[in-house]
Amino acid sequence: GIPVGLDSISPNRHVEVDSVPDLLDLITEVRTTTGKPTGIKFVVGAYGWLETLCQEILDRGPASAPDFVTVDGADGGSGAAPGALMDSMGLPLRESLPMVIDILERYALRERVRVIASGKLVTPTDVAWALCVGADFAVSARGFMFALGCIQAMQCNKDSCPTGIATHNPRLQQGLDPTRKAVRVANYVRNTIHEVEVIAHSCGVHEPRELERFHGRIVASHGQSVPLDAFYPTLREIHQGRDVRPGVPHTAPPGDTN
Ligand code: SF4
Structure with missing residues (x-):
């Protein structure tokens, strides 16, 4: 929709996507047109839409799901990204990656949707952390x-x-x-x-x-380290048969007092 000859500087919003159903429609259209695996990349801010997305996928059938989601950290972006967005908007990958993986698990979509971690994962330790948390692989710019x-x-x-x-x-x-x-x-x-x-x-x-999560440890607010599966317990609870559907209260991560 941008007239020829005018600058196109990261327009806010895709005109095709105004809702979760629109997003799934567009994914289906791109996948059908290209014949390629099709997914979406996002920085997580408010995350209620992810639950809505998963429910919509279940209503339509797993074939409607994105083949992958790429979770980016809030502090990502190129040198051309607006400073206010990099500094103040969205969740860092340390918070959002386990959250996205756990939401997909809760809706039994984790096997269907590959999870790619992105966002300043420039060292082997960072990549190993992402794999421990549950990412399928990591990408880096x-x-x-x-x-x-x-x-x-x-x-x-x-x-x-x-x-x-x-x-x-x-x-x-x-x-x-x-x-x-x-x-x-x-x-x-x-x-x-x-x-x-x-x-x-x-x-x-x-x-x-x-x-897996228990292979990694994170320093908690009390200054001592705890295993990642204790800090982000949802996957473990799922595997132990706990009821972790949306709305069912979780146990607080040990030592996480902040
Ligand atoms: S590529 Fe790197 S060095 Fe070049 S302008 Fe962008 S941030 Fe600067």
């Missing part, structure tokens, strides 16, 4: 940008990127040597994967996808 030489000058939208990455300026582009930087990017990927595997093996599992 920032880690690759760092490997490429990004110094976070936050000028991606100004054509003045000093490292030559996000610019069409031929003089600045000379700062980016693709042959040398490609090696660094490849090394970053290889080493990240290797170290996630090292962490997994140290936890006693054969491969990273076998990591």
